[in-house]
Amino acid sequence: MAKAIMIQGTMSNAGKSLLAAGLCRIFKQDGYRVAPFKSQNMALNSFITREGLEMGRAQVMQAEAAGIEPSVLMNPILLKPTNDTGSQVIVNGEVLSTMSARDYFKYKKQLVPDIMKAYHALEEQADIIVIEGAGSPAEINLKNDDIVNMGMAKMAKAPVLLVGDIDRGGVFAQLAGTMMLLEEEEKKIVKGLIINKFRGDKTILDPGIEMLENICDRPVVGVAPYMDIDVEDEDSLSERMSSHKEVAQIDIAVIRLPRISNFTDFNIFESIPGVSVRYVSRAAQLGHPDLILLPGTKNTMHDLTWMRQSGVEASVLKAHAAGCPVFGICGGYQMLGEFLDDPNCVEEGGSMRGMGLLPMRTVFTEEKTRTRVNGTFGTVTGILAGLSNVDFTGYEIHMGQSISAVGTEPLTVIHDTNVAQSEIKTEGAMGENVYGSYVHGIFDSMDVVNAVVRALAERKGIDPKGLAQVDYAAYKETQYDKMADILRQHLDMDAIYRILENGLQ
Structure with missing residues (x-):
């Protein structure tokens, strides 16, 4: 049985995808067979596997970081929004139907067998599975039918690292508030906190970290910096699309x-x-x-x-x-x-x-x-x-x-x-x-x-x-290695390995 660890965030775009990719790279470098997994991904960036099946590109990026071939097992459900209230629902790489948000929420529990079949198949191929959540686990209106955050963590018996985005402000409230809205059983699943996208002098942050650990009764296992790396982004929230760049030659x-x-x-x-x-x-x-x-x-x-x-x-x-x-x-x-x-x-x-x-x-x-x-x-x-x-x-x-x-x-x-x-x-x-x-x-x-x-x-x-002297495949490899190097410096990998080993104990 593969060991599992899960990255959940306090909100969308907290950096879950990159942190999951970085852990995939670190575990690979440490000699483990590692695979990414996200039970349900909502994105318009998709990819076609060798078998002609469709999956989200975020898991393709994470598979590259893990040094393995992308597989639809890594993303059994892909939602591609067609308008503001509906999505094309892709299951196991093939179109199931187009559903309204309300209809999908009523239906999605029926997809649990597909999710777990894909997950168990990955378990046979990997030593470690890095699972990524979606949005926030504290969406209290959606929790009863959750299949991608705490619901997935329970099914996979995966300990959770909860990530907050300090770049957008209010990171202590993000993390403490999320923990407050979790049920007692869910709180036990969270084994560590990560502050992500930090810029500046960490010593200024240390008093807040100590108070946060006391409030949440969970260790902060890392303060990850804002990483200047060039890997594929999860979706149109990507900063590359809104940044104002200087015009080059x-x-x-x-x-x-x-x-x-x-x-x-x-x-x-x-x-x-x-x-x-x-x-x-x-x-x-x-x-x-x-x-x-x-x-x-x-x-x-x-x-x-x-x-x-x-x-x-x-x-x-x-x-x-x-x-x-x-x-x-x-x-x-x-x-x-x-x-x-x-x-x-x-x-x-x-x-x-x-x-x-x-x-x-x-x-x-x-x-x-x-x-x-x-x-x-x-x-x-x-x-x-x-x-x-x-x-x-x-x-x-x-x-x-x-x-x-x-x-x-x-x-x-x-x-x-x-x-x-x-x-x-x-x-x-x-x-x-x-x-x-x-x-x-x-x-x-x-x-x-x-x-x-x-x-x-x-x-x-x-x-x-x-102008055009870059080997793109080699360039991407250097970016994954760079990301792993940065995270090794700023995450307590010993603590993360202990969390991985102990599971939900």
Whole structure:
């Protein structure tokens, strides 16, 4: 039986995902087989496994930190919000249905067998399982049917480390208040407290820590600093999307759609010296970028309507007319076409005009495409011609199919073992400095990103040699190691190992 330890937070975005990833890395470095687990994840950033199953990217990041292949066992339930009151419910990597929040809360207890089947399967593969909670365990209106915080801790018999975010203020009230709202049985499960995202002189904090330990009758097992590391974020609360960055030599603008998904597609550009990635949510913010990226979205029609009403679409079209290339991924690719049709009300229903930058029509269907792909760019024209014949890997997750007009040049060729060798499966489309593809992760290859950055640099008369020299896979490994080093310095790992060993004793 694997040992388990669980990270719960006083609120969303308290840093649970990164702390769980950091512990995964530390345990791996210490010679243990370790796996992450989150019974229920609500996020629009998702990933397709080798088996074609869908899971949250936070657990993919944690699996990378643990040095293992991502598996849907690590995230048996994924909720992808479709609007403010409903979500697509994905169980064991496949779509179950779309439910309102009220209907899902009534139903979710029926998913406990799926959760525990996945958890027990992981137990056979790991020495240690690092479980991540969601939101706060003190949501007293939801506790009776909890399957992701204290409910999960009880099912897994996992001791809990409770994390508070000092960066947003009130960390002592967060931790003490959360403990106060827990039932006596739940309080016993909490074995330690962590203060996260601290900046400054810890000695100033020490008197408060002593009082907190007395109030909660629990040890503070660490004060983790605000970590300047570059790993994938949990969801759109990500600070990378709201931070105001200086424009670098190469300026890439990502349109921050209201229901943006898989913005991790663009993280690789941020690792390159001399390249800046800005997330733009207002027309006035767009400026004069060297490349505009339209990301994926859980609701293409809704977000295109937002672009139209906010003036962002007009700004993108104006920038393109002035010579700026535009690249759309998944939902962003669908927007680039001439028409969007939704006869089955998969999204908004009805039809609407697209941006008109590619001669194609998208029809939304109820069947979801989920597949890993290997491909090669075709003969690419325009500013990004350097992508021609470059290989890539990635995955598709989308509802709907896009049909290009006769004569439209496809962007890629997909190498699919299910297609006869005599056939060529093409994907995506391109026009006059407009490029679109359904493939998430298409930029994760350094050959691809090097070709893009080189083309943008040469267009500006910049020497590209110093811009794209990062091995992204190796870069991510250094970030995980850096995170582990920082946490070893600031967490009492001896105490955490004792908590892990003793369990709920």
